[in-house]
Amino acid sequence: MARFHPLPVAAVDRLTDDSVALTFAVPPALRAEYRHDPGQHLALRRMVDGSEIRRTYSICSPAPAPGDEGPATLRVGVRLVDGGAFSTYALKEIAVGDVVEVMTPAGRFTLEPAAGLYAAVVGGSGITPVLSIVTTLLTREPEARFCLIRGDRTSASTMFLEEVADLKDRFPQRFQLVTVLSREEQQAGLPTGRLDQDRLARLLPALLPVDRVAGWFLCGPYGLVQGAERALRGLGVRRARIHEEIFHVDDGDTKVAGPPAPAHSTVTARLDGRGGTWSVEDGESLLDAVLRNRPDAPYACKGGVCGTCRAFLVSGEVRMDRNFALEPEETEAGYVLACQSHPATESVELDFDR
Incomplete structure (x- = not known):
């Protein structure tokens, strides 16, 4: 399961007027957890006025070679977004020596090196x-x-x-x-x-x-x-x-249609070897229903883009608002994005561990 760890900022490099590269130092004890494939991303989080903000940024540094213990540093690129709570903080406030909560790598936009x-x-x-x-x-x-x-x-x-x-x-x-x-x-x-x-x-x-x-x-x-x-x-x-x-997906971009939600529904979720069953409130995504009871459920963008909340649909049916993260073969195999999924049957079962 993806986990957050506090990592110190080792370098802040200005790339353009509206973008920076942040380099995080990874202590030896955590390097195995931060091994990554080329193309994966990191979720960064901070608390603002009691609310948690998470944003996903891709790793731009090379992946560690096979057999290496893991990266000593991780570098991501951040571009300023108008009104962006995290990107503004990254460009205007983050300095060398600051500590940022960084999730272990995730994502399937990757390439295994081959001729x-x-x-x-x-x-x-x-x-x-x-x-x-x-x-x-x-x-x-x-x-x-x-x-x-x-x-x-x-x-x-x-x-x-x-x-x-x-x-x-x-x-x-x-x-x-x-x-x-x-x-x-x-x-x-x-x-x-x-x-x-x-x-x-x-x-x-x-x-x-x-x-x-x-x-x-x-x-x-x-x-x-x-x-x-x-x-x-x-x-x-x-x-x-x-x-x-x-x-950068706009709210007006295509949404995936699906069946309406039932009057009452529950979600059963398996996460990190433990399961539970909870009610789903009206209009609530399956991820939000799980998060009310299991705050360790994996997510980053909540926009259907990063794929961090991917889960296997064990039983039941769901309606996904939109999907910009899963490949067709993943959806055909039964995977859904929990942040975009709403119940279409009275009971739904998800497995985040598959």
Whole structure:
């Protein structure tokens, strides 16, 4: 089970005017717990006026090599969100020496290093998990190649500019970088504009052999990821080769329809080897019902994006408001997002341990 531990801040690096990288020091006794796959994320939490705030940020540092005890440091990228309670705190208040509550790594937007050609389409802060994926892959696997297509507003707003340039210097024959700016003309490269579905459908076949890419990694705002997926499917790419992680989902984005809730319902949940059965209040998600009785239930964003609250549906039926975290094969296998799930039968049973 994912757990929080207090970790000291070892470094705060300004990336752009509205983003920073936070580095946490991991003591030797906790390094095994913070072993992570390239592409996973961390949930950070703080208390504000008696209320708990959790936010999820992807790890940008390389994953530890097999056999290592675990990372001595963990680095995440944080971009300021208008009115964001945690991102404002991160950019304006967090300093070296501060202690932050950090959850152990989670997430399935990952790549196990293997030979082959891989590619990513990212927008804005979507570079963060892909930076870990690319660095780990090219460092560990000499027969791997990677094409990164990234979209940003301007060069000044581009996160991890130096880190990506360093990858290009280290792996000039195996790392291809294509940058598209939406609000600034470049002296060389592609014309200004957004990476929408139509543009990607024309651009991708011109950059690389689309049908030979072993895995596509799409990360960023909802619109970019959905447009990139549609472009790839239109080019004949199988859904199994496309991996997605959504950042910045608006309330107006698509919700998944489902059956209405019964008048009275209960949820039975197994968590960390222990189970219980509790009532579900009107309009309440299954996660919130569990949290009222088991505050250690795993969650981070509560927006259907991070997947931290994934649980196996043992029995009953649920309606998920939306799902931006689970792959189709996961939902087909019976997994749901507890934060987005509402009971559609009088009793529902979830297993958080599977």
